[in-house]
Amino acid sequence: MNKNTAYFIGIIFSIILLYSCNSKETQSSQKEIESEATFTNPLLPTGARPWATFYNGEYFYLQDADDRIILWRTNDITNIKNAPSKEIWIPKDKNSASHLWAPELHRIDGKWYIYFAADDGNTDNHQLYVIENEAEDPFEGEFIMKGRIKTDKEDNWAIHPSVFKHKEELYLIWSGWQTRRIETETQCIYIAKMENPWTLASERVLISKPEYEWERQWINPDGSKTGYPIYVNEDPQCYYTKDKNKILIYYAASGTWTPYYAVGLLAADSNSDLLDAKSWTKSEIPVFIQNIENQVFATGTPCFIPSPDGEETYFLYQARSIEKEPYGSLPASTMDTRSPRLQKMEWDEDGVPILGEALSEIEKIKKPSGTK
Known part of the structure; x- marks a missing residue:
């Protein structure tokens, strides 16, 4: 072998060695990306009005179940489909045995309370109820009925109760009617102070009613609609700006059976x-809406939860992958086409949450930080 041949063989060997190293690094990098923990929406095939709370390293999750309340527990909220669940409430009183909507689990003064709406089989008779469990672990012990929360003297229709504490005072927020429906139904957002977790201490105060066009959509794009006009403000959820200077109430607006179901926002100064x-002031535009390009429709009911390590904030919400509800015109029949979804939340320069755009069902999303 002459010197030139040996030289070129050496060059070729070096190139092969360099390519091999680069290829291994590329493959290693790709494996690292592929192995990064991700999830896709929806979290479950079906499930309306998802809600969760984080306590002692675990998420406790609930959603509509119509005639009972089911509780899930998991340390990975993105894997709720494989989490253990338990039926923790099956009503015995016929007045509250049907249409158990929007259950929420809250830890108040060392006890667990679940707030929900229910009726006697006629959705026009919806009222608010609360059950209590003294156990440290909500999967243990027993939930007992504390009673119906009487929201006003006329016993007007009421749904979607939620509670929050502010300056050591407990408040209830919910959706209800000003007066019983005659030809048109109008759902409004109310607030009241609470004497204890099951009793109001003040009169209800109306803080929002459907007034903007995006809050009053009840007819589908193809013209299908409910039997009468229904204008919707419902499912209020409390949150704060990053500096805690403002209290925020997110709510859902327009008919959930339409693709226009969207998230609105109310805000009040923390010292008010x-x-x-x-x-209270209302945003003139919705803060989270359908994403036609991503085939995500009827976005609503946000619920805010931390990542396991507390470094990030995510929000649960419901949406559909089809434009309109196919099973009928009444909202009560829409339950099985909605599904729970999860996205990371950011903050704007004023410390107000940025919900962003509804992500598609094929987009891989990084799991919340600290998820094991």
Whole structure:
């Protein structure tokens, strides 16, 4: 072998060696990306009004179940489909045995409370109820009925109760009617102070009613609709700006049976009188809407939860992958086409949450930080 041949063989060997190293590094990098923990939406095939809370390293999750309340527990909220679940409430009283909507689990003064709406089989008779469990672990012990929360003297229709504490005072927020429906149904957002977790201490105060066009959509794009106009503000959820200077109430607007179901926002100064309707201002535009390009429709009911390590914030919400509800015109029949979804939340320069755009069902999303 002459010197030139040996030289070229050496060059070729070096190139092969360099390519092999680069290829291994590329493959290693690709494996690292592929192995990064991700998830896709929806979290479950079906499930309306998802809600979760994080306690002692675990998420406790609930959703509509119509005639009972089911509780899930998991340390990975993105893997709720494989989490253990338990039927923790099956009503015995016929007045509250049907249409158990929007159950929420709250830890208040060392006890667990679940707030929900229910009726006697006629959805026009919906009222608010609360059950209590003294056990440290909500999967243990027993939930007992504390009773119906009477929201006003006329016993107007009421759904979607949620509670929050502010300056050591407990408040209830919910959706209800001003007066019983005659030809048109109008759902409004109310707030009241609580004497204890099952009793109001003040009169209800109306803080939002459907007034903008995006809050009053009840007819589908193809013209299908409910039997009468239904204008919707419902499912209120409390949150705060990053500096805690403002209290935020997110709510859902327009008919959930339409693709236009969207998220609205109310805000009040933290030092204001929360029972004064003038303390609350409403965003003129929705803050989270359908994403036609990503085939995500009827986005609503946000619920905010931390990542396991507390470094990030995510929000649960419901949506559909089809434009309109195919099973009928009544909202009560829409339950099985909605599904729970999860996205990471960011903050704007004023410390207000940015919900962003609804992500498609094929997009891989990084799991919340600290998920094991």
